[in-house]
Amino acid sequence: MTLHHAADPSAEAEPYLDTLGNLCDYYDVDAESKYVELDGPASRVHYLTAGEGPPLLLLHGLGSTAAVWIPLLDALTDHFTVYVPERPGRGLSSAVDYRKTGFRHFSVDYVADFLDSLGIDETAVMGNSLGGFQALALAVDYPERVQKLCLVGAPAGLSRSVPFLFRLFDVPLFGRWLFDYTTAETIPEARAAARRLDVVDDSALPDCYFEVGLLGEQLPGQHESLWSLLEALGTFRGMRQRFDLREKLAGSEIPTRFVWGTEDYFWPPDVGEETVEAMPNAELVVLDGEGHVPWLEPNAAAEEAVVEFLAAE
Template identity: 30%
Template sequence: MLAHERIGEGPPLLLVHGLGHRRQAWYPVVDLLAPHREVILVDLPGHGQSPAFAPRGRSAKDYLRDELEAFHAELGLERPHVAGNSLGGLIALEAAVDGRASSVTALSPAGFWEDEQDFAYIERIFKTVVVAAGYSQHVAPILARTAPGRALMMSWAMAHPRRMSAEAAIGDLRSMLRARPALKNLLGQAYSFDPEGVPDDVRVTIAWGKRDYVLRTYQAGRARQLMPDATHVWLRGCGHVPMSDRPRLIANVLLEGSSGPLLAAAPLVAQVG
């Protein structure tokens, strides 16, 4: 079974982290969500404390779908609310297509890049981060003790890395290194999201950090163009991984996104600052 935690009470809300990350990425918002939702945090295959990434001949997309479907069955989840960041946002959107989500909230979701050249930029970022993590792993505990050191380690992903704890920064670096085989496989099989299969009765919220330098902000415009009936939210003061940048803002977006069925078919574009 995939490593996971269940915290809180209320309608189930499954939270899925991004590429190379881990379930602890959501810790900054858990205490704000738990009084209102049963929060389920999961480590994807090959990430965090979950078993190794082992597709056994399946495509990465099919493998992740099978693993998440089995995870839903093992936990007795029937169409929970699903939210995700980056790769996790793409997985959340795919869960809607597969009929396994009551609502979806995607924070800077993958799958909205423009072309191969655009994706090559994203791929270079992750490969560079992995190499840098490998070279710096022995000095990372020293770097992470200081705010400038945490900024050096994590500013590629967050707008305010100084707000992280040293423990969180070191844990994220080690998680990235452990996830290298999964990361290589997933980057090699990346694909664009096709929104055609999202059911009309699934509420979709797509939120994008205004300071996202990984999945650059023009992709939010592509998401709005491709999914005009979704709720589109700008996250001011937030980077690609926004949960520790502005925890209360992100918790509010997640609670609103999972608050019930979409009440109107007309596009609703929100500016959150």
């Protein structure tokens, strides 16, 4: 299988698209690489699409790109037409300065605009980590557009606490040095970061998975855009109050499943229990011994929990 390009890639984009294509080949995924043009700071959004059926929107996490979902696409494309946008400032989407745009509403409004550009009124939505926050916030701000909601890996928005490493990023001067210092530059460094933040066991992940992230970080404006997002999200004390969605989610009747590993680096499953209980149609599936991006672990537990929920009538 392969990755089809909707337009001739630029010299800067071509190596990145080649690595995405290699990853699609590895996971036997037949996908298309496309762009939409939007008004405002998110002027160009790059996305992958694959499969046939009703729409399913996938929203990736803080430092990842569309590549993080490719290992899961084969299981989803038998049931859905999948759309995987790269958040502005990641991959081939326009770099933005989140200190100027903010994140709480911008991150939801550009998703709504993206759906509008594709003529999608209503869709199932799945998010991971910061993409989980976007999925939940989309359900809060535009509930009529969300058919089902699946949060795989701990979503932001249910706690203001963050791991100590991420609080250190908000220490003046030192935080910026730490951010640059901890950015992976080699595949072994990227694997070590994945074991620290994303998975318990990285043995199922090929080197080409990490090559996408390494090349993506070299694309113009992406590193600085990610730094601006970290500055916009929190302080040394944790995430800003505006990103706490717990009260606004209470009573939401959208069918929702949380798929959450016990070894999640960011938050343990019990962080989500109060929110799950407050949502009439929500449920929590706990995966023993799995990390923050559980579908990348070397077993099918997360994949089965996601497909079972999303594909059910």
